[in-house]
Amino acid sequence: MTDVVSMKDGIYRNTCPRNCFGSCGILSYVKNGRLMKVTGDPKHGFTQGKLCAKGYAYTQFVYNPKRLKYPMLQTPRGSGNWKRISWDEAYSIIADKIIELNHRYGSNLACGYNKFSGNLGILHYAVEGMFNSIGPHTKPVGNPCALTGKLAVNQSFGHSFSSPPEEMAHAKLIVIWGANPAVTNVHQMKYLYEAKRNGAKLIVIDPIFTRTAEKADLYIQIKPGTDLWLAYGVAKLLIKRGNYAESFIRKQTFGWEEYKHFIETKIELEDVSKRTGAPLEAIELLADAYETTKPAVTWSGLGIQRNKHGSGSIGAITSIAIITGNLGIPSGGLYFMHFDVEHFPLHLYNHKGPAHPSIHTSREIDMSNYPKSALALKDPPLKFLWIASRNIITQDQDLKGWKQLFDRLELIVTVDLYLTKTAEESDLVLPAATHFEEDDLHVSYWHYWLSINQKAIPPYWEAKSDLQIARELTRKLNELSPGFSNFPYEKEPLDWIKAELTPDIMRQYSLTSYEDLLAGPHVKEIDSAQQFQTKFWLNPFEESGGLTELEEYAPEKQQPGVYTLLTPQSLLKIHSQYEMLPWLNQEESDNMIEISTKAAEELEIANYTKMEVFNETGSIVGTAKINPSLPNNVVVAAQAGSNPINKLITHCHSQESSTFFYDSTVKIRKWRDGRV
């Protein structure tokens, strides 16, 4: 059954909502209520009318026989015994449970959700708004992806910071530490090439010889997690040679004397070389480049903050950008990602719920340690879990913890487009709309363009947006228990979008009305000079305990036979999204495990034969692919697939950090039949 109201034929403006740097502007060609094709929006200043391979596959993403068509109930959970139910039945089951738990425990603290980056549209904060609207509940906080880097950048700048990406085209030196834009941020590559055509030099530092590294004029391979040492090594050379921007440093930094003293007394180049694995010659070339080429831009990738030294690494790399004076000159810059979405009112996210007589706030649990934190909750325990924009079973870590938690939950509801591995473990699945089937508003975390997402086609079968689900479920709650929720369900999507466009936001993005966005994306006005008025903190910071950490960080800790597991993004997927698209999954079988030539020789694992990766949390069987450029003690596996590698992710939790996915270690061996 499709929407009775058919959409008008024509071209609509959409925005790709994926957890990606691009947030690409899309033009959707619609005929008879059907999405015929997509193209890039030429009015989007960053993506300039281009999409990526995944974006060009959107017709197949929307009209996919594997998409969920209607709400379904599974009894018992995990049995595969699914039964189609109506939306009204689904809402009744959920509302009855929420109300019953409220009666049982006297509050809604037994109800929680786990939502992350499946769709970054601002209206998808409807999930948060829906939970807020029932008063205190169990609320996830943190960011498993980027919190470590965010806090490290904040320490240097006092706020989030990332230069406008278009400006990279004017740099003369581009140094990328642990990012792979050729795979994860393809539209940025044109700015790199524009700079290169004007004589710029590209340097890439990465333990993996990535597709971006292949394109670098200079590539330096280092051992995983040793970026901070390389950055300190470069600083050592710059300071030794007296080649630093002294007047800029004196005027605009804090902590210079301590920093200089630290570099001069604690850092030895031979030691840096030994720890990083980079020869002295390479460290010198990197320092030479920073010394002689201006303007230089420095890019700290998300990869370097996926281990416990991530914060230190980001700080040390930022410090190079600062002491070389590149943050004080035009087109010199520093890139990580920004959090400008937080500058919006986010009315849904910040929706204020009804007060509880004795409980004043929601109960917070850390996203990076969700199952353990949730299992520890008592009085009341967590009993109801709502999962949206998230595929926990393939993307989170501590899956044993998740299993324990799931076993204790009385109702698990998953909202998704497909029957994901997480949906398979739920009691109820609710079919989600694609971004072509809903209205939304988007801000990127990389570029500075604001763009609209128009509802272009009727929903696929009975799919609904997170906002529509929030509106209907809260109405049902109030029907059954008047006043249970204060969600303003009468508000239409456009009301929420317009409410985000405050006079201040309109001024920043040069908008006169909401309608301006229908004519094309708008860019934020950024005064680069203004941005550098603040003073920077140099790393290591006095109070951060960086020095102690440094001394404790002994080189060559890794035992023989133990491999660091790296699980970067794949080209044709984002995490587990796009797995179901035949256009994008024609060749390589899943569960490919990349191993070094040396590991293959030592363990007698032949190319394209079955092998096993294992550690204390479990074992994965995959197909070996020998990668001659891989460091000896590194194993690379793609995320998701039929047997998700995250089963082997072990995260040592620390407060105020994202998940250290790359601190996991594994052992490997040839696969033998019958081995348990």
Next chain:
Amino acid sequence: MFKRVGFRFNADECIGCRACEIACKNENQTPTGIQWRKVTKLAPEIYLSHSCFHCDSPECFRVCPERAFSKRQDGIVQIDENICTGCQLCVTACPYGAPQFNPETKKVSKCQMCYQRQDMDLVPACVEACTTGALKQVDLNTFSDENAVRSLQGFADVTITCPSVVFYPVKPKKRYFLAT
């Protein structure tokens, strides 16, 4: 004078992102498995985006017993699927793997360089999609650049069919790998 359309492929700027390949599917809605355009690894660190190269001396044209192929004045090689009997002689003859046999329809199809778009002065969908500008369309009658080359390492022999494509090779680079 008529133009002679062709592709210009800069191997140094191709990041192997496959947007061209899927943009072709998006534009032409070809079934899964029918690859009018494809990105492959030609040699270590060299990606090639390839489709029909609309050759000057197309082998497909020469071997087809049904005369299903034609060459437009601008150089685009077309196939008329209505005439094709699915004998696949063209599939065997093409040095670049361009003709695609569909086992369901028993017909061959291939890249027609988005001639409907060309007739509206638009570039092919693959060229439009290329984010780095590695893949471009040029008029080979006027194109001239001393840095351009006729072939790339690992590419098929160009002397047989004279494909309508020119290349820029990859530039030398400096690398420091960890000691093994």
